[in-house]
Amino acid sequence: MRSSVLLGAVLPFAQAIRIVQSNDDGWAEINARTFFNSLSAAGHDIILSAPAENQSGKGSSDADPTTVDSDGCEFSSCPGGSPATGSNATDPRLNYVNSFPVTSMKNGIDVTAPALWSGETPELAVTGPNVGSNVGIQAPFSGTIGAAVHAAHTAKIPALAFSGVSGDPTAWDQATPIHSKVYADLALNLTSTIIDSGAPYLPDDVFLNVNFAEVTDTTCNDASQFKFILTRINTGILSDKDVEWCGSTRLPWEVDVVFLRGQCYASVSVGDANDKTTADATSQEAVLEKLKPLLTCL
Template sequence: MRSFILLGAVLPFAQAIRIIQANDDGWAEANARTLFNSLSAAGHDIVLSAPAENQSGTGSSDAAPKQVDADGCEFSSCPGGSPPTGANSSDPRLNYVNSFPVTSMKNGIDVTGPNLWNGAKPELAVSGPNVGSNVGPTGLISGTVGAASYAAHTAKIPAIAFSGRSGDPTAWDAPTPLHSKVYADLALNLTTTLINSGAPYLPDDVFLNVNFAAVSDSSCNDASQFKFIFTRVNTGLLSAPDTEWCGSTRLPWEVDVIYLRGGCHVSVSAGDANDKSTTEAAKQKVVSDKLKSLLTCL
């Protein structure tokens, strides 16, 4: 198996930009920290602003952060009684917000990021990679998707929600799981391709819902084995036609690609940040044009 560390070196150069990162599994979870390290190593000015605790399934909930309770942050990453927001003592780019994923993303966009960027706002928002898939109707209750749709719709910042089928919540200081490394490689590849396409990175009110297939020691254990498939969030049975892609005006359903087809696939859906459904065909085409060097047909 080739080294994951080398993947960033062989990807096309991407202009370094300011990126805000959130998730719903908590600021100390391995998937988020592995992607943070990968994007940082690629030269991006990234700031993590994520919940103090696991907040999976909280959708678009938003509430003022509260003082951390006596149990402390997840994985003992901050002591009990810590303030509502805080930063890693050795790296101010790593921040917790004791509230929901949307609140964490909002705080990162409006407060933490600008404080570290001399008042500037992020140029791109990423959420995840989530522990577990967020395909189809699951996205409606996902905090990972909620954070990305908030960034795209309310804050008007292009956003990507990353989710991976494999794994369990893992502490940042445990040995890095194989799936975290593979998912970080795949996320870096897509992020680099999108940045290289030039600003504006995505159409207004559009976020990308990106899901990675299962990883194991024996299959799909290297990012190079994966194929990126352009998909849609909902089935589309009663929807207007999609943009033409791979000879059809109906894109594959992301549930089908990740759960039913099998194989090493990444589903990439252009989501409508207003309601977390599939965006219109004209905006899908903008996305497919930007990512065409990465996308392939089933």
């Protein structure tokens, strides 16, 4: 089955829900803002709660927010000496937290969301798309994954972590790079598929680790060119069997799919939110049933 369900075909059928978004590259980074705009345009109630500065590689670190230092937020998005938490002057859905990604996600779920949604909390959490991949041994150290794991494990909110190979940290007010557009389209495509599958969106204590291959001006420069592949986070040489899919009980390794295949692939790994490793076959099967409209075989 062709994996690339076209964006225009997905949006009219997506149920609008409450979504909290974070990342580890900072609240003003253009990947996150582009995805935020896509989710908003699709009709979702979306809030962004992300670090005031780039906090890549901080994993599951968590600490109380502090007053912004004299340098201000990243890309001059808030002045030095700003409060420990704050929002965009014209859009209260855009929020910074001067701390780690996990802290930002916590603040979004526990403070910002109820304040903006009359006491309601998020139904889904998304992170990223991260600037750079988060596959294999990168997973334990990723703040993008750390924030998603907090949502899934501690807050019991289903969570999707998105990352893309291409790009460098870019300010929200610059021209949108092609990779940001493609990654936002792909992330919205998968998010819509999960939402359309119905609640519960994911099994308990499960998150999805989704990585998009390289995008250039001439290759993989449109979401319709991508194929979604069900993968695993760790290689699984000594692990129990995976869900049976594509004629095998061993799913491909996400590192192999994203970096070694040389094609327009998106890896989708079902992660265990207890330890950031690959979830068991039962959880994989539940996700497989939801994502079959998107997935294809290598």
